[in-house]
Amino acid sequence: xxxxxxxxxxxxxxxxxxxxxxxxxxxxxxxxxxxxxxxxxxxxxxxxxxxxxxxxxxxxxxxxxxxxxxxxxxxxxxxxxxxxxxxxxxxxxxxxxxxxxxxxxxxxxxxxxxxxxxxxxxxxxxxxxxxxxxxxxxxxxxxxxxxxxxxxxxxxxxxxxxxxxxxxxxxxxxxxxxxxxxxxxxxxxxxxxxxxxxxxxxxxxxxxxxxxxxxxxxxxxxxxxxxxxxxxxxxxxxxxxxxxxxxxxxxxxxxxxxxxxxxxxxxxxxxxxxxxxx
Amino acid sequence: xxxxxxxxxxxxxxxxxxxxxxxxxxxxxxxxxxxxxxxxxxxxxxxxxxxxxxxxxxxxxxxxxxxxxxxxxxxxxxxxxxxxxxxxxxxxxxxxxxxxxxxxxxxxxxxxxxxxxxxxxxxxxxxxxxxxxxxxxxxxxxxxxxxxxxxxxxxxxxxxxxxxxxxxxxxxxxxxxxxxxxxxxxxxxxxxxxxxxxxxxxxxxxxxxxxxxxxxxxxxxxxxxxxxxxxxxxxxxxxxxxxxxxxxxxxxxxxxxxxxxxxxxxxxxxxxxxxxxxxxxxxxxxxxxxxxxxxxxxxxxxxxxxxxxxxxxxxxxxxxxxxxxxxxxxxxxxxxxxxx
Numbered sequence: 261x262x263x264x265x266x267x268x269x270x271x272x273x274x275x276x277x278x279x280x281x282x283x284x285x286x287x288x289x290x291x292x293x294x295x296x297x298x299x300x301x302x303x304x305x306x307x308x309x310x311x312x313x314x315x316x317x318x319x320x321x322x323x324x325x326x327x328x329x330x331x332x333x334x335x336x337x338x339x340x341x342x343x344x345x346x347x348x349x350x351x352x353x354x355x356x357x358x359x360x361x362x363x364x365x366x367x368x369x370x371x372x373x374x375x376x377x378x379x380x381x382x383x384x385x386x387x388x389x390x391x392x393x394x395x396x397x398x399x400x401x402x403x404x405x406x407x408x409x410x411x412x413x414x415x416x417x418x419x420x421x422x423x424x425x426x427x428x429x430x431x432x433x434x435x436x437x438x439x440x441x442x443x444x445x446x447x448x449x450x451x452x453x454x455x456x457x458x459x460x461x462x463x464x465x466x467x468x469x470x471x472x473x474x475x476x477x478x479x480x481x482x483x484x485x486x487x488x489x490x491x492x493x494x495x496x497x498x499x500x501x502x503x504x505x506x507x508x509x510x511x512x513x514x515x516x517x518x519x520x521x522x523x524x525x526x527x528x529x530x531x532x533x534x535x536x537x538x
Numbered sequence: 539x540x541x542x543x544x545x546x547x548x549x550x551x552x553x554x555x556x557x558x559x560x561x562x563x564x565x566x567x568x569x570x571x572x573x574x575x576x577x578x579x580x581x582x583x584x585x586x587x588x589x590x591x592x593x594x595x596x597x598x599x600x601x602x603x604x605x606x607x608x609x610x611x612x613x614x615x616x617x618x619x620x621x622x623x624x625x626x627x628x629x630x631x632x633x634x635x636x637x638x639x640x641x642x643x644x645x646x647x648x649x650x651x652x653x654x655x656x657x658x659x660x661x662x663x664x665x666x667x668x669x670x671x672x673x674x675x676x677x678x679x680x681x682x683x684x685x686x687x688x689x690x691x692x693x694x695x696x697x698x699x700x701x702x703x704x705x706x707x708x709x710x711x712x713x714x715x716x717x718x719x720x721x722x723x724x725x726x727x728x729x730x731x732x733x734x735x736x737x738x739x740x741x742x743x744x745x746x747x748x749x750x751x752x753x754x755x756x757x758x759x760x761x762x763x764x765x766x767x768x769x770x771x772x773x774x775x776x777x778x779x780x781x782x783x784x785x786x787x788x789x790x791x792x793x794x795x796x797x798x799x800x801x802x803x804x805x806x807x808x809x810x811x812x813x814x815x816x817x818x819x820x821x822x823x824x825x826x827x828x829x830x831x832x833x834x835x836x837x838x839x840x841x842x843x844x845x846x847x848x849x850x851x852x853x854x855x856x857x858x859x860x861x862x863x864x865x866x867x868x869x870x871x872x873x874x875x876x877x878x
Contacts, residue, residue, distance in 0.1 A: 342820030
């Protein structure tokens with residue numbers, strides 16, 4: 261764990277800020293006092309999140325958008341949407357923030373057999389998927405076939421646009437993009453998330469990872485089920501309000517679970533058994 | 539190891555408490571000018587009250603207060619520095635009721651799950667608790683149904699049971715350091731033990747207002763008439779009072795405070811799952827948005843999830859929420875309805 265005391269964050273410095281869209285920025289951060297016992301390497305797995313502090317404004321849970329193999333830094337994609345994230349957007353390179361974590365479970369656990377992997381992201385839900393996609397791209401033998409489906413509101417809202425376009429060019433993964441409202445770039449569909457699934461006939465052996473707004477996930481799940489993906493192979497990352505990240509504050513309580521410690525990653529099968537409607 | 543048993547006369551108990559207040563802060567039931575009994579720091583041991591139903595406040599005040607700092611921090615230009623809290627002094631709570639003692643036991647388990655909550659355990663590990671068992675049931679409370687009293691079998695540090703002209707004392711074998719602190723103890727005689735077991739038997743004969751397992755089953759299998767939820771939601775004012783005064787409710791929010799002298803702290807403050815914004819995401823989406831859903835979540839959490847996770851009911855039957863509800867929601871009557 262990056263922090264030693266449960267609620268006391270470790271100080272990190274902002275090294276780089278990239279504007280992704282009109283409301284989303286990517287922050288690259290490094291820890292300030294690096295001790296040998298607190299190395300960054302492989303400290304988290306894709307799907308986990310950190311509690312990020314803007315001192316004076318508060319703390320919010322943010323998924324890690326970089327890959328565990330990116331040594332020495334973390335990348336956090338932050339959409340300006342609430343009080344703390346708005347303050348976050350005012351920060352500059354060199355400013356210091358606090359980080360606790362990593363917390364929560366992760367995307368990959370015991371799916372060794374699969375060869376086909378599909379990612380369906382909506383809006384800023386691409387951030388945790390990016391961590392997983394980057395991680396999987398580095399090991400093509402284990403993860404040979406990757407398909408990325410991503411939908412945004414408009415073409416100006418597409419996150420990591422350069423990376424997605426480069427990935428599509430590179431042929432290492434299939435990338436399908438859509439925007440809810442046009443205009444769209446060539447090769448990008450116009451329509452809601454379901455349009456991205458039109459070209460598939462059968463995905464029965466595919467492992468699918470989803471993250472996005474609940475409505476988007478709802479429809480994506482229906483599509484996946486129609487394409488014969490098994491409910492236990494539909495893996496979702498849920499977003500919930502959290503104040504602590506460690507299963508104490510109670511805000512993310514969902515049926516019998518705490519999303520921060522039992523999740524944020526659940527299979528569709530798990531959620532159905534819990535009685536959670538998605 | 540077996541629970542150690544002694545007796546003490548009231549006179550000696552007062553003398554003992556006087557001894558303890560010399561070196562430690564003692565918190566005990568005290569009566570205020572409005573004839574209300576509260577758990578407060580003791581200045582004069584002779585003022586400690588023994589004839590009370592239960593205190594208005596509950597022990598949570600001393601372990602998860604309404605608002606408490608988690609750390610302080612400094613911002614100096616670009617850089618930030620965090621400062622952990624100072625140490626915690628040892629203290630004693632005297633006269634906690636069995637239901638509240640059980641509630642603390644539940645909080646202990648809750649704050650231990652997955653990660654140990656350091657601010658809670660700093661205080662918890664510095665505290666010795668004297669439980670004062672009840673000799674009767676009071677209006678609105680139902681510890682017999684919640685299995686948390688009126689006399690505890692286990693889960694206490696030191697339990698005092700009032701018997702004829704003295705107190706029967708039980709000490710948890712894991713808190714034997716308490717034994718060293720206690721002076722003036724007499725050996726428990728057979729007749730004292732018999733008096734305690736007779737009292738226990740007498741109290742056990744009272745009819746329990748509901749059967750906990752039935753409540754659990756009906757909630758777990760969603761066999762509750764939807765009218766129950768509609769009825770509760772219609773009268774509940776969503777003020778969160780029942781949650782703030784509940785000895786087992788532990789939800790909190792976290793915020794940064796900047797004080798007039800420019801000192802800064804991150805604090806945690808009690809929160810209530812009956813507040814509309816409790817689950818709302820920054821983007822405005824709210825997974826739990828109706829009063830009915832919020833009400834259901836509370837019943838399900840206390841009477842199913844906590845039983846599943848900790849093996850004990852999340853409601854200890856102290857009855858505080860029953861007697862203080864402004865919407866007359868009556869948690870107890872609702873549980874009885876759920877058990878039907």
